[in-house]
Amino acid sequence: MKIGFITSEYPHPKVKHAAGIGTSIHNLSVALVKRGIDVTVFVYHQNKNNIVYSEGVEIYLLKTKRYKFFTWYFHRKHIQNYVNKVVCEKKIDVLEAPDWTGVTAFMHFKVPLVIRLHGSDAYFCKLENRKQKFKNFMFEKLALKKATAFIAPTTYAGVETRKIFSLDKKKIKTIHYGLQLENFINVTPDDYNRHTILYIGTIIRKKGVLELAQIFNKIVEANPNAQLILIGSDASDIKTGSKSTYSLMQNLFSEKAKKQSNYLGKIPYKDVKVHIKKAHVCVFPSFAETLGMVTIESMALQKPVVNTSIGWAQELIDDGVNGFLVHPSKIDEYAARIIALFNDEALCLEIGKAARKKVETLFDIDKNVDINIAYYKSIIT
Incomplete structure (x- = not known):
């Protein structure tokens, strides 16, 4: 069987951008190759056309083309023609986008x-309770209506998307993202920087970072030694028009909290894992996700995670067993949970150990790849 992935991101030095989607596609692609599946990845929105190879995966980089009129249409047709040509040449059996x-x-x-x-975009607009551009909704609806089948990383994401676009429930299958667990080993889970909180993700309103600033204010009042480390790209803010959401966070920090916070920006992926291992607690107070790769990566490295309590997170974490779930709007409760973890190192190790077991059960790519293969085969035949 031969599979092709269409994406705007993928973790490779010659690709412009990579985040959670790219990481999930990479993990699956490498696992598929290990099973003897031929994998081709088409990465659009690139600076130039190129073909590169990595870990047995053939990666086609597609340069963005501009047109005098209707670029949104003609560029899509350009991608279509390019992909179809390779599909015929390589005899690809199924595409995923x-x-x-x-x-x-x-x-x-073909x-x-x-x-x-x-x-x-419609899914995130619904979760954030904001209006979506009609054009974006129609593009997404048209794309979804023409698909043969769907895969949802969590049941919650599948159900909410089905409601928005009136999709056929029978065509949606939940298959969790997976990690290459051999790359997420923490042999010294008791070696970490005490009272250090780590957030990884885009600095953007929907990730709950403005609430995180207020949460950290509470924590610093109770524990002056607390540190907050932020990793990720800064984004503009839709609601205020600010070019920097981090600047909005800074305005919310108390003077004490501002001194105890450290924004590292976007850093190499290998360095992110080092920061996870050194963190006391990892926090993800998001209002909008489908799953959240950094959450399960932190759990795999045996970190106590305080996540959001919204839908998708309930499929990742059993509250109080292998992590904690608190709604990001509950500032005092969220802060109290982190402070409690600071004050109970035995609990941190216990939660971290249970988190690793949860990831091994649900998010091991070597197990989940077989579920993906079986589903692809059911679509082809």
Whole structure:
């Protein structure tokens, strides 16, 4: 069997951008190759055309093309034609694409198309309670309606997307993202920087970072030694028009909290794991996710995680067993949970150990890859 992935991101030095979606595709691609599956990845929105190879995966980089009129249409057709040509040459059996912005709207492929519900703009708009541009909704709806089948990383993401776009429930299968667990080993879980909180993710309103600033203010009042480390790209803010959400965080920090926080920006992926291992507690107070790769990566490295309590997170964490779930709007409760972990190192180690077991059970890519393969085969036959 031969599989092709269409994406705007992938973790490779020659690719412009990579985040959670790219990481999940990479993990699956490498696992598929180990099973003898031929994998081709098409990465659009690149600076130039190129073909590179990495870990047995063939990666086609597609340069962004500009047109005088209707670039949104003609560029999609350009991607379609390029992909179809390679599909025929390599005899690819099935294609997979993301739902975000409906990239496959107006595209017609010569093989079945699976859309993985990484999170559409409509999905995030619903969770954030904000209005979506009509054009974006129509692109996503058209793309989804033309797909053969869908994969959701959590049941919650599948159910919410089905409601938004009136999809056929029978065509949606939940298959969790997976990690290459041999790359997430922490042999010294008791060696970490005490009272250090780590946040990883885009600095953007929907991730709950403005609430995190207020949460940290409470924590510093109770524990002046607390440290907050932030890792991720800064983003503009839709609500205020600010070019920097981090600047909004700074305005919310108390003077004490501001001195005890450290924003590292975007750093190399290998360095992120070092920071996870050194953290006392990892926090992800998000209002909008489909799953959250950094959450399960932190759990795999035996960190106590305080996550959001919204839908998808309930499929990752059993509250009080292998992590904690608190709604990000509950500032005092969220802060109290972190402070309690600071004050109970035995609990931190116990929760971290249980978190690793949860990841081994649900998010091991060597197990989940077989579920993906079986689903692809059911679509082809």
